[in-house]
Amino acid sequence: MLPTMLRMDWSVGDGWSRPALIPYGNIEVSPAAQVFHYGQAVFEGVRAYRQDDGRYAVFRPDENAKRFQRSCARMAIPELPTMSFIDAVTSVVAANLDALDDPARPESIYLRPFIVATEPSLGFYGRSSDFAFMVLALPMQQYFGDRTRMLRVLVQDEFSRAFPRGVGFAKCAGNYAGTILAQENAAGADCDQVLWLDGPTQQWIEEFSTSNVFFVLGDELLTPSLNDAFLPGITRASVLDLARELGVPTVERKIAIQELLSAIESGQQVECFSCGTTASVTPVGTLVFKGREYRIGTKPGSVTEKIREELLAVQAGRSVRMPTWRHGV
Ligand SMILES: Cc1ncc(COP(=O)(O)O)c(C=O)c1O
Incomplete structure (x- = not known):
């Protein structure tokens, strides 16, 4: 995993918090959090590719943002605005690249935005009142090892x-x-x-x-x-x-x-x-x-x-x- 992740929280009273870039590491969540018992969780898979000029471009993050919203709507999870989603994945790529010298930069970076219900509740009363949204980053080679493997x-x-x-x-x-x-x-x-x-x-x-x-x-x-x-x-x-x-x-x-x-x-x-x-x-x-x-x-x-x-x-x-x-x- 690359060293920087992003976290934003949502609560009924306050809505979305400001995004925070933080070191990748364990997080503290109640063992009674709804996600562990009722599976209220949605994720995405996004990829940023290294371009010939050494910069990176994220592939169609607007489409991932829209699909994330559709998945969240179905799972009774608050929707993240498209621009917040795109800013989140882009800032995680940028923060991780800043920490790497050019030769160490991978061909592509896989991004895993996800959201989980964190309200401690063993009674199944419906929608959680609290959620955590995070984005993790993983370096990835562009091709499978053997490109002709069937x-x-x-x-x-x-x-x-x-x-x-x-x-x-x-x-x-x-x-x-x-x-x-x-x-x-x-x-x-x-x-x-x-x-x-x-x-x-x-x-x-x-x-x-x-x-x-x-x-x-x-x-x-x-x-x-x-x-x-x-x-x-x-x-x-x-x-x-x-x-x-x-x-x-x-x-x-x-x-x-x-x-x-x-x-x-x-x-x-x-x-x-x-x-x-x-x-x-x-x-x-x-x-x-x-x-x-x-x-x-x-x-x-x-x-x-x-x-x-x-x-x-x-x-x-x-x-x-x-x-x-x-x-x-
Ligand atoms: C079940 C399933 N179908 C299809 C896909 C392909 O979707 P995409 O091209 O957006 O990665 C994925 C991967 O995300 C998947 O998990």
């Missing part, structure tokens, strides 16, 4: 992650706790990731545990259309926009797992990749479903490569495209 993915047929009209679209802590066991089972089957299907019918593809999913079928780039049961990824939206810029036809629609498996089995050309703030664009080589293996490929497909390269170039400021996606520090 993921092996277990398509989940035992558990469900979310249901319609629930909280699947929100980035709330409980959505992740529920996926740990499935992720462990996937590791037991020698898989890197879990692909989740819709809760009610287990027919429709939704997302991975911490990223969104894309396929290339024919000459189309396909991704499941958004609904209220999975996370609207900012990388997902960015990939769709960049694909259109690159002349790749995009389609957002319901995708049945059976359609995909049949396409792979019949020998059609298929590409699949995972995308997210930490995953960037990571190709998938194999799907495992109900004990059977469906091999997509051993090398990243050409559309996957093209989109990955362009996304990384935009994030690092090496592309002239989408200049408004970079928020300078």
Whole structure:
């Protein structure tokens, strides 16, 4: 973890306190705090990339701010204004960079803004009267170690992650706790990731545990259309926009797992990749479903490569495209 974090508190009487940059370290919270018992907690994942000129730019923090607000609204947590969110993440990057000499500065910095309910209360009376908002910073390499590594993915047929009209679209802590066991089972089957299907019918593809999913079928780039049961990824939206810029036809629609498996089995050309703030664009080589293996490929497909390269170039400021996606520090 980098040495400086940020903290702001919210209380019913006073609203938001002023942000404070403080040394990263343990915090004191009552063991009766609502977050520990009822899981009232929301977080975000934001990344700042080192540019060629040595400065840093945060990737689309306004989008994270808006998603944070939507998640907070659903979890009965006070909303942080967009500018306060952007200032918070930017000031944490700046403060940590000030403490590092140029050669020690990482390729990117992952920021973790989060908010938790701190009112001590064992009675479940509803909304907490106190919250703590914090931002942590972690140095991160831009690429996964081996850039051509293909993921092996277990398509989940035992558990469900979310249901319609629930909280699947929100980035709330409980959505992740529920996926740990499935992720462990996937590791037991020698898989890197879990692909989740819709809760009610287990027919429709939704997302991975911490990223969104894309396929290339024919000459189309396909991704499941958004609904209220999975996370609207900012990388997902960015990939769709960049694909259109690159002349790749995009389609957002319901995708049945059976359609995909049949396409792979019949020998059609298929590409699949995972995308997210930490995953960037990571190709998938194999799907495992109900004990059977469906091999997509051993090398990243050409559309996957093209989109990955362009996304990384935009994030690092090496592309002239989408200049408004970079928020300078
Ligand atoms: C469940 C889930 N889906 C999708 C994503 C991808 O979202 P983003 O591209 O905004 O990082 C994430 C990562 O934050 C996630 O946790």
